[in-house]
Amino acid sequence: MTETLLPTATGGEARSAAWTALRRVRGHVALTLLVLTVGTVIGLVGPWLLGRIVDLVIDGRTDELLPVVLGLIGVAIGQAIGQTVGTAMVAHVGQTVIAGVREKAIRQVLRVSEGRIERAGSGDVMSRVSGDVETVNEAVSGVLPTLLDAALTIVLTAVTLAILDWRFALAGLAAVPFQVVATRWYLRNAVPVIRAERVAEGSRAQQLLDSINGANTVRALRLESDHLAKVTAASDKARQLSIRMAAVQRRFFGKLNYGEFVGLALILVVGFYLVRGDLVTIGAASAAALYFHRLFDQFNVVLGTFDTAQSATAAFARLIGVAEMATPDLRDGGETDSRSGRGTDGSVSLRDVRFSYGADQHTVIDGVDLDVQDGEHVAVVGTSGAGKTTLVKLVAGLLPPEQGQIVLGGHDLAAGASGSGHRCVLVSQEVHVFADTVLGNLRLSGEHTSETQARSALDAVGASGWLSTLPDGLDTVLGRGGHSLTPTQSQQLALARLVLADPPIAILDEATADAGSAGAKTLEAAAEKAIAGRTAFIVAHRLTQAARADRVILLEDGRIVESGTHDELVDANGSRYAQLWAAWSTHR
Structure with a gap:
């Protein structure tokens, strides 16, 4: 399955993408780092003040304690404010960056061919734009x-130890080898597990979606036990990897404890000898021990959150892999008209086009040659499984041909950036109404659509009648939780x-199939108005649509076996289309 998943960015590609995204908000990043640094510096005053208290008590100067205690209170308040504001600023910057990456990833997914998405599986797509985004969001809000x-505290604390006495800093460095060894061990053992866990979660999501979406078929074929076993196996694999990761973490923290013990013991020993030699005060030695304890706490924070950071890094790489993957350029090209800037040439040419859903699958479209003139309406008919929907999806660019050439308005679809995009719009039998207003749903075709344009479009397809009955007109909320449409x-x-x-080219893929007889007449009239003046492919569920088309092509086993006007094919002796028309006319 991993061979068909959507791409994952390399470490270098992910870092480059993160750097590029951060550069766009570099002003906010600089201000955030400044606030965090100020908060950290304020926090470092605390151990020094505690050491000062120790010296004052030893010297019997307790009357001088009040200002120091008040200073400690001020440090606590200042550090809390700095960390709170800094954390909020980091989350804001991070969420802004992630939102941009997520939008780009979704935009790229919408541009990828349908066949590529089918091979990867909807579970892989969903796990990236939901689970992976959630993982990165949690890391940005909490871990980052x-x-x-912690990083600022480590650097500034090390500097402070050196200021107290360079030997304190040297003693603290004794813990570093233990940390290096523990970290290298962790990287060797944890990173592969984390990556495998993310892949396993994607596989589990895919299996769950397959089983749930196909529940009716599963029950009809009595495959419940088989699918339950597959879900169990996918879940068990993810569970085992999670348990394995927990075991790696436990051993990792155990290894870190050795470094803390050795470092703190040496700090105390060095402090003892320095105090005995009157080189530092007891308060300074106490402050050094507190600084090291604080320093090592921060090391533990960094290393302890490493697994979360690695999970977020892996999730971010999966997001970037989708966001940066190559997809066709959907910009228009060619001459434009005064209505919308669309290309005026709606001609379509197919040369020896072949397609199958996988290397070992039956060929669905087999050597199709077709020329359609600008403005011509072509009805595509044939029995179920003849390849009608696949053919129009190839024309729409939703599926890439395995062989042959598809040219729209003089632009080769395979060229991508040549301007073939936005020349074709497909309306299928399955229509999704988004949870948005009527106007919001219409603005999917153009974010700057005005209310006047929206009303005009609805009127053109005969929808102004029911629009006037809606409680809030164009502002009526549709979809889940809103007004339901028939x-x-x-x-x-x-x-x-x-x-x-x-668009210059429109495709109607059984767009009236779900309507009843009364609704079909309404939709056929609406469809006629919608495709007027455009090149159109009509996958005809009702042959009355084929009868009104300029040309009818009949598919059989992925090949065009008949082509001509409705009258020509009906009048032809032994025409398969004539047989279809006779059968349909008898039973309608």
């Missing part, structure tokens, strides 16, 4: 501020989007 604060109304909404998108 902690890591930044199948006919939903399809009219989709056709209105087509009108607003104003």
